[in-house]
Amino acid sequence: MKLLILSRNRQLYSTQSLIRAAEIRGHSVAVFDHLMCNILIEKNNPRLMIGMDIMEKFDAVIPRIGASATQYGASIVRQFEFMGTFVSVTSDSLLKARDKLHCLQILSANGIDVPKTGITAGDQNIASVQDYITKDRSVIKLIASTQGLGVILSQSKNQGVSIVEGFHRVGQDVLIQEFIHDAKGSDIRAFVVDGEIVGAMKRQAVEGEFRSNIHRGASSEIIELTKEEKNIAIQSTRILGLHIAGVDILRSERGPLVLEVNASPGLEGIEGTTRVDIAGKIIEFIEKKLK
Numbered sequence: 001m002k003l004l005i006l007s008r009n010r011q012l013y014s015t016q017s018l019i020r021a022a023e024i025r026g027h028s029v030a031v032f033d034h035l036m037c038n039i040l041i042e043k044n045n046p047r048l049m050i051g052m053d054i055m056e057k058f059d060a061v062i063p064r065i066g067a068s069a070t071q072y073g074a075s076i077v078r079q080f081e082f083m084g085t086f087v088s089v090t091s092d093s094l095l096k097a098r099d100k101l102h103c104l105q106i107l108s109a110n111g112i113d114v115p116k117t118g119i120t121a122g123d124q125n126i127a128s129v130q131d132y133i134t135k136d137r138s139v140i141k142l143i144a145s146t147q148g149l150g151v152i153l154s155q156s157k158n159q160g161v162s163i164v165e166g167f168h169r170v171g172q173d174v175l176i177q178e179f180i181h182d183a184k185g186s187d188i189r190a191f192v193v194d195g196e197i198v199g200a201m202k203r204q205a206v207e208g209e210f211r212s213n214i215h216r217g218a219s220s221e222i223i224e225l226t227k228e229e230k231n232i233a234i235q236s237t238r239i240l241g242l243h244i245a246g247v248d249i250l251r252s253e254r255g256p257l258v259l260e261v262n263a264s265p266g267l268e269g270i271e272g273t274t275r276v277d278i279a280g281k282i283i284e285f286i287e288k289k290l291k
Helices: 013-024 067-082 091-098 100-109 123-133 157-169 227-240 268-274 278-290
Strands: 002-006 028-032 037-040 047-050 060-063 138-142 151-154 174-178 186-193 196-204 219-222 244-252 255-262
Touching: 002 013, 002 067, 013 028, 013 268, 013 278, 037 067, 047 067, 060 067, 060 278, 067 091, 091 100, 091 227, 091 255, 100 174, 100 227, 100 255, 123 157, 123 174, 138 157, 151 157, 157 174, 186 227, 186 268, 186 278, 196 227, 196 268, 196 278, 219 268, 227 244, 227 255, 268 278
Parallel strands: 002 028, 002 060
Antiparallel strands: 037 047, 138 151, 138 174, 186 196, 186 244, 196 219, 244 255
């Protein structure tokens, strides 16, 4: 197969892992920066350019679209879809998962339990919305935050109101979310490929930190998921139309809660922790789809 990876940086661990997995299986791999791709639109002739040249045809595309380039990256993926090229993550699914508000609305409406969450566009209603969410600490987060950036723990109602007001002043809408005490600074990342859990790890925040992102110094260990956790992770990816995803789960007294679903999950943490060739599982999924 001729594979294309859309990635801003060829040297990133996840990109390199996918290249190795593909080449070991005898496939050729190109890596293009999606921000260097150009879209050509005309009747019945969707095309793409890379730089100044018309892009060659590929059998499949693996999008690795970061939060800073979501909209344009999704447009490039959509153009490949119109060209009839198989994409491992569709533009629609990418956009649904990347927007935290949209993602939680879809999941909760389809019976997936999530942390109680609210949003308001007006300062006058912040306190009322927060009262419905929690009487205690709350988590304030940007709608498109990643790796723990743009996520703040509020210690009180008044502090939460002030934080949201501050974001509103700079034109940012934010989510107000209940703080799950039971999680004790940890979460679970379940990695799903083609409806199957291929790896899972528990991430534990460092002392004094509530964000359990590996990029913020959290530790990780292999974990055995419960049947309910497996089901909720797989169901979440199916609801969003994702074949490849990292599902983040919090353990609480009322059961597992889906915190978010990542449509472009990193491979370094999960492969390093589980010692599973996750990239290989992704390539095998694409092989299966193109048979």
